[in-house]
Amino acid sequence: MIITKYRTLIFWITGVILAVAIGAVVYLGLPLGIDFTGGSLMQVRYPEGRPALGVVQEQVATVPLGAVSVRESGADAIVMRTHAMTPEEHAAVLAALSQDAEPVELAYTSVGPAFGGQFATKSLWALLAVALAIGLYVAFAFRKVSRPIPSWVYGVIVLAMLVHDLIVPAGFYAIFAHFTGAEVDALFVTALLALLGYSVNDTIVVFDRIREHLAHNEKNSIKEPFELTIGKSIAETLTRSLNTSLTTALALVALVFFGAEATRSFALVMLVGVVAGTYSSILVAAPLLVPFAKWYVKK
Amino acid sequence: MTRYRVLSVVALVVGLLLAYFVWSTQANPGSSYAFKFGLDLAGGTELVYRADMSQTPEGERGEALEALHGVIDRRVNLFGVAEPLVQTQRAGGLSGTSEDRLIVALPGVTDIKAAVAALGKTPTLEFKLATTTSTGTTTQVAYVSTGLTGRYLDSAVLQFGSGATAGLSAPLVLLNFNNEGAELFAALTRDNVGQTLAIFLDGQPISEPVIQEAITGGQASINGRFTAAEARDLVNNLNFGALPVPISLESSSAVGPTLGAVAVDAGVWSGIIGFGIIALFMILWYRLPGLVAAVALAQYLAFMLAAIKVIPITLTASGIAGLIITLGMAVDANVLIFERTKEELRDGKNPREAVHIGFARAWSAIRDGHLTMLISGGILFWLGSSLVQGFALVFVLGTLASFISAVSVSRVYLLALVPETGQGRWRFLLGSGMKNI
Numbered sequence: 001m002i003i004t005k006y007r008t009l010i011f012w013i014t015g016v017i018l019a020v021a022i023g024a025v026v027y028l029g030l031p032l033g034i035d036f037t038g039g040s041l042m043q044v045r046y047p048e049g050r051p052a053l054g055v056v057q058e059q060v061a062t063v064p065l066g067a068v069s070v071r072e073s074g075a076d077a078i079v080m081r082t083h084a085m086t087p088e089e090h091a092a093v094l095a096a097l098s099q100d101a102e103p104v105e106l107a108y109t110s111v112g113p114a115f116g117g118q119f120a121t122k123s124l125w126a127l128l129a130v131a132l133a134i135g136l137y138v139a140f141a142f143r144k145v146s147r148p149i150p151s152w153v154y155g156v157i158v159l160a161m162l163v164h165d166l167i168v169p170a171g172f173y174a175i176f177a178h179f180t181g182a183e184v185d186a187l188f189v190t191a192l193l194a195l196l197g198y199s200v201n202d203t204i205v206v207f208d209r210i211r212e213h214l215a216h217n218e219k220n221s222i223k224e225p226f227e228l229t230i231g232k233s234i235a236e237t238l239t240r241s242l243n244t245s246l247t248t249a250l251a252l253v254a255l256v257f258f259g260a261e262a263t264r265s266f267a268l269v270m271l272v273g274v275v276a277g278t279y280s281s282i283l284v285a286a287p288l289l290v291p292f293a294k295w296y297v298k299k
Numbered sequence: 300m301t302r303y304r305v306l307s308v309v310a311l312v313v314g315l316l317l318a319y320f321v322w323s324t325q326a327n328p329g330s331s332y333a334f335k336f337g338l339d340l341a342g343g344t345e346l347v348y349r350a351d352m353s354q355t356p357e358g359e360r361g362e363a364l365e366a367l368h369g370v371i372d373r374r375v376n377l378f379g380v381a382e383p384l385v386q387t388q389r390a391g392g393l394s395g396t397s398e399d400r401l402i403v404a405l406p407g408v409t410d411i412k413a414a415v416a417a418l419g420k421t422p423t424l425e426f427k428l429a430t431t432t433s434t435g436t437t438t439q440v441a442y443v444s445t446g447l448t449g450r451y452l453d454s455a456v457l458q459f460g461s462g463a464t465a466g467l468s469a470p471l472v473l474l475n476f477n478n479e480g481a482e483l484f485a486a487l488t489r490d491n492v493g494q495t496l497a498i499f500l501d502g503q504p505i506s507e508p509v510i511q512e513a514i515t516g517g518q519a520s521i522n523g524r525f526t527a528a529e530a531r532d533l534v535n536n537l538n539f540g541a542l543p544v545p546i547s548l549e550s551s552s553a554v555g556p557t558l559g560a561v562a563v564d565a566g567v568w569s570g571i572i573g574f575g576i577i578a579l580f581m582i583l584w585y586r587l588p589g590l591v592a593a594v595a596l597a598q599y600l601a602f603m604l605a606a607i608k609v610i611p612i613t614l615t616a617s618g619i620a621g622l623i624i625t626l627g628m629a630v631d632a633n634v635l636i637f638e639r640t641k642e643e644l645r646d647g648k649n650p651r652e653a654v655h656i657g658f659a660r661a662w663s664a665i666r667d668g669h670l671t672m673l674i675s676g677g678i679l680f681w682l683g684s685s686l687v688q689g690f691a692l693v694f695v696l697g698t699l700a701s702f703i704s705a706v707s708v709s710r711v712y713l714l715a716l717v718p719e720t721g722q723g724r725w726r727f728l729l730g731s732g733m734k735n736i
Contacts, residue, residue, distance in 0.1 A: 035684070038550075043558075087412040087548070107339075108411065109552035115347065118397065119684065126678045133674045141667050187617060190679060190687050194694060197675025198628065201668035205635065208664040239732070240638040243584065244631040247577050251627030254573030255620055260562035262339065263620040270624065 001231025007287035014284050018164065021171025028174045033183030036120040038113030040085040043106040044097060045077040051101060053078070059096045063089060071181060077106060084110050123189040127166070130196045135159035138204065145211045147218065148226055148293050157288050158203055161280045165199045166192055168276035169269050176268070187266040195270060198248070199277020202241045203285045209233040210286065226293040234286050245278040300651075300715065307715040310708050314598035321604040332608045337615035337689055340563050342556035343406040344414050345685065348546040350399040352390075354425075354444060355544055361389065364399050366450060366543040371401060374418050380405045388683070401546060402685075409553045423545045424449030424474075426487070426519075429495035429507065442497055442504070445487055450543035451480025457534040458520075459527075470530035472521045481517025489513035566619035573623045574600065581630060585637050587728035588713060592633040595709040599629050602700055603693075612696070615689030625697030631668070632705030635661040641731060650717045650729060658710050665705060672698045 003010065034041050056070050056078060065082050073079040085093065090108065097103050139155025169192065176182060210233045217224055252274065255267035324332035338345050350367055352360050368387045375383040384404040390397055408414050427442035456473040476484055487496070488510050498506045498521050506521045578596060581589035603622060607614065640657030644650065676698060679691035718725065726735045 045557075084550070087415040087551070091412040104557070105409065105553070105555055106558040107552070107554045110550055112349075112549040114349075114398075115549045119682075122682055126682045130675050130678045133678075134671045137667075137671060137674065141663075186684050186687050187690075189682070190617065190690050193675050193679050193682070194624070194672075194690070197672040200671045201631065201664075204667045204671070205664050208667070212660075236642070237638075240634050243634045243638075247580065247630045247634065248624065248627035250576045250580060251573040251623050254569045254576065255623055258565060258569035258572050259620060259623070260565040260569075260616045262562055262616040266617070266620060267624075 001228075001235055003234050003283060004227050004231040004287050004290055007290060010283050010287060014164070014280070018167055021167045021174075024171040024174040024178075025167075028178045030170065030174050031177050031183045032120070033185040034081070034084075034109065034111045034116060035186040036116045036123075036184065038084050038111050038116035040080075040082045040090070040108070040110040042080040042082075042090075042093070042108045043073060043077060044080070044103045045074075045106050046101055046103050047076065048102060050076045050078065056080075056097065059099055060093060062096050063092045065089065065093070084112050119186065126189070126193060127196070130193055131159060131162045131166075134162060134196060134200050138200070138207070141204075142207065142211060145214055147214065148296050149289060150296075153289070153292050154207055157285055157292075158200055158207075160288075161203055161277075161285050162196055162200060164280045164284065165195055165273060165277045169195065169273040172272045173265075173269055176265070182265050187263065188269060191266050191269040191273065195273035195277065199273060199281070202245065202278055202281030205237050205241055205244075206233055206281060206286045209237050210289070226297070227290050230286050230289055230293075234282060238282065241278060241282050245274055249274050303711055303715040306711045310598070310711055311594075314594075314601055314708075317598070317601040317605045321601055321608065324608060332611075334608060335611050335613045336559065336563070337613045337618070337685065338404055338406060338552070339554050339615050339686070340559040341406055342409065342554050342559045343404065344408045344411055344553040345551065346403045346405070346411075346414065346418070346548060347550045348401040348403070349549045350401055351545045351547065352399050354448075356446075360399060363450060363543045364389065364401075367401060367546070370542055371403060371418060375403060375405070380408055382406055400549070404685075407556075409555055411551050411553050415548060415551070423499075423542055424452065425499040426484075427497045427499055427504075428487075428491060429497050442499070445483075445496075447480065447483045447487060448543065451476050451483060453477040453480070453517075455534045457530055470527045472530055472534055474519045474521065476517045476519070478517070481515075484517060484519060485513060485515045562616045563619075566616065566623075570619070570623050570626075573626055577626060577630060581633070585634075585731045587716065588633070588637045588640070588709075589731075591709050591712045591716070592630050592637070594712065595633065595704055596626065596630055598708060599700055599704045600626065602704070603697060606696060606700070607693070612692050613689065615686060617686050618689035618693045621690040621693035622697065625694065625701060628672070629697065629701035629704065632661070632665045632701060633709055635664055636705065636709070637731065641729070644729060649719050650725060651714065651719055654710075654713050654717050658706065662706070665702070669698055669702045 050072070053070050053072065057068070060068050060070065060080065065085070067082070069081045071079045071081075080093075082093075090110070094103075094105060135155045135158050137155075138158040139152045142151040142154040145151055145154070173182070173184070173188065177184070210230060213224075213229045213233055216222070217229070249271060252267050252271040256264060256271060259267055320332075324330040325334070348371075350364060352363065355363050364387050368385055372385045375385055383406070384402075386402045386404075388400040388402065390399050403414075403418065405414055426445050426447040428445055430441050430443060432439050432441065453475045456475070458471040458473050459469065492510050492512060495507050495509050497504045498508075498519075574596070578593035581592045581596075583589070585592065603625070606612070607622075612618065636657050639661045640653045643653035643656045643660075646653075648656065673695060676691050676695035679694065680688055682688075682691075717729070729735075
């Protein structure tokens with residue numbers, strides 16, 4: 001089986017991808033949106049044509065707000081970010097914008113700093129809890145498989161794959177945000193959490209097949225090199241791993257191209273995550289069992 | 300086989316009925332089963348308040364939050380919004396927040412300032428004992444909370460008492476405590492005769508009478524420095540609902556109606572296109588079983604839409620995205636089963652036997668996969684925030700529905716169609732990809 005044979009090369013490629021993703025997160029950073037930091041986000045449309053951003057900035061400057069960022073959005077709208085405005089400040093900004101145009105406020109969100117900080121902490125706990133719960137569940141589901149590798153190794157590998165499946169979309173988003181000005185919001189965390197539950201499925205399918213082969217071999221006292229068992233399992237489950245991911249990817253592609261603006265970057269992150277999850281399940285998770293098996297057999 | 304044919308007709312009829320239900324309740328604008336759209340789709344304002352419980356004893360916080368809920372509910376209803384929603388969120392490990400919160404959803408309202416003003420008229424009433432400490436020539440007055448607050452108020456009445464000196468009628472606000480409050484008040488006045496009991500409104504002392512004697516009737520009066528109009532407002536606000544605990548606006552959001560309408564259209568289109576390409580892929584790759592999967596997927600969609608209407612689940616942009624994503628995930632179980640069935644066919648099993656074994660053997664992977672998704676969905680729900688929960692609800696429901704649909708509906712259809720011996724065109728129909736069986 002080509003995948004188990006060239007596993008060292010694959011591990012290196014995976015390492016490089018992870019290094020790029022981590023590098024992107026560290027050097028470009030994940031710009032946290034108001035869901036985490038607190039602040040106000042205002043989306044205003046000018047049906048009669050958008051004035052120059054400089055004009056808008058001058059108008060807003062009449063309200064003492066501190067740092068204000070104004071960006072263009074779509075054909076005729078602007079997006080403004082400020083600290084968490086009070087309802088009075090918000091009304092004053094709207095009045096300032098309406099001096100010589102008739103803007104329509106499309107959406108306005110304001111999050112208090114304390115609220116945002118709490119959400120950030122909660123998100124980290126949630127990611128940790130899901131990853132651990134899934135790792136434990138896999139270790140439990142594979143508890144009857146103990147030769148040549150103890151079942152907790154399956155759980156640990158699943159955990160490692162989950163970390164991989166989080167780092168890759170996070171790295172992608174850091175690059176994406178760098179070029180588009182997108183920010184990390186609550187939906188980004190939602191995407192990562194949903195991905196954790198989903199991308200482990202392909203890994204489970206491969207592991208499930210390995211479990212079946214191992215049980216079969218043991219029952220019929222067949223001696224087969226572990227590497228061969230794994231290679232066989234990957235080959236047999238390859239089509240279904242690809243096809244299950246493909247159907248979900250198709251749904252996500254529909255969402256990215258035709259879905260609502262509000263969920264576009266969410267769908268994009270999920271799409272990258274689904275691809276990364278499939279990659280790690282087929283090319284990394286099962287081949288990783290080989291060195292473990294060798295180590296345990298030697299012992 | 301007859302048994303599966305009957306069952307599959309039943310399944311088809313149920314699917315069609317669900318689809319008819321969804322269609323008819325949507326075509327009829329007055330239906331109570333119309334989709335309920337969240338504020339991000341229908342337009343409206345969401346206000347999240349933090350309830351300041353620092354002065355409320357631990358054991359009474361739940362009750363105080365309930366009381367707060369009731370008061371805000373009354374105010375929201377007076378504000379005149381169709382279908383407003385007031386929710387509370389307790390602090391604690393389970394909800395994952397360290398603060399008690401009040402969440403107010405006002406569909407159709409986009410003027411945050413007006414909404415906040417209407418809800419935020421927040422007279423908090425407190426009774427505090429004044430203790431004077433003298434250091435040298437300066438005297439300092441410290442106010443000590445007594446535990447008696449507007450929470451124990453039953454009603455307030457406006458009276459015009461005769462001013463002792465001028466003979467003019469001065470406005471007087473008469474407070475009637477509830478039983479609990481009356482007891483507290485009686486004990487307080489009994490123990491502190493001769494001291495000053497200051498009455499604080501919204502954190503400001505408005506009246507500082509000296510306690511003459513124990514007052515047991517459960518009544519107190521404030522003759523503060525207000526005009527008749529101010530006194531009337533105060534009485535209204537107190538009756539209307541003095542807030543049991545102070546609240547502060549923590550976050551707010553408003554969405555105009557245009558953005559939401561665009562998002563709904565986009566959601567519908569991406570759903571139709573997503574369903575179309577998934578069904579097309581399944582039919583092209585898996586042929587007859589693929590067609591069965593496409594029919595089962597349509598039924599899954601009809602079931603989900605009906606469930607969203609009946610439960611009802613409030614649809615948000617993220618919920619619609621969740622529904623479309625679960626379309627892609629729902630066929631996954633079918634893929635696993637069909638691939639497994641194909642392996643059995645290659646092993647020389649007859650088609651019906653292969654379908655039976657295919658379902659049985661794919662089971663453990665399907666179970667494990669769905670369980671991990673439920674773990675994710677459950678934590679997502681805990682994470683809170685209406686946008687995240689909108690997704691989480693649909694995601695969890697979709698996972699459960701796809702689980703049931705994959706192991707029952709598609710199985711029944713396949714067993715109703717697939718013959719014992721697979722020769723001729725069955726070799727093509729049961730094949731997949733580029734190959735026949």
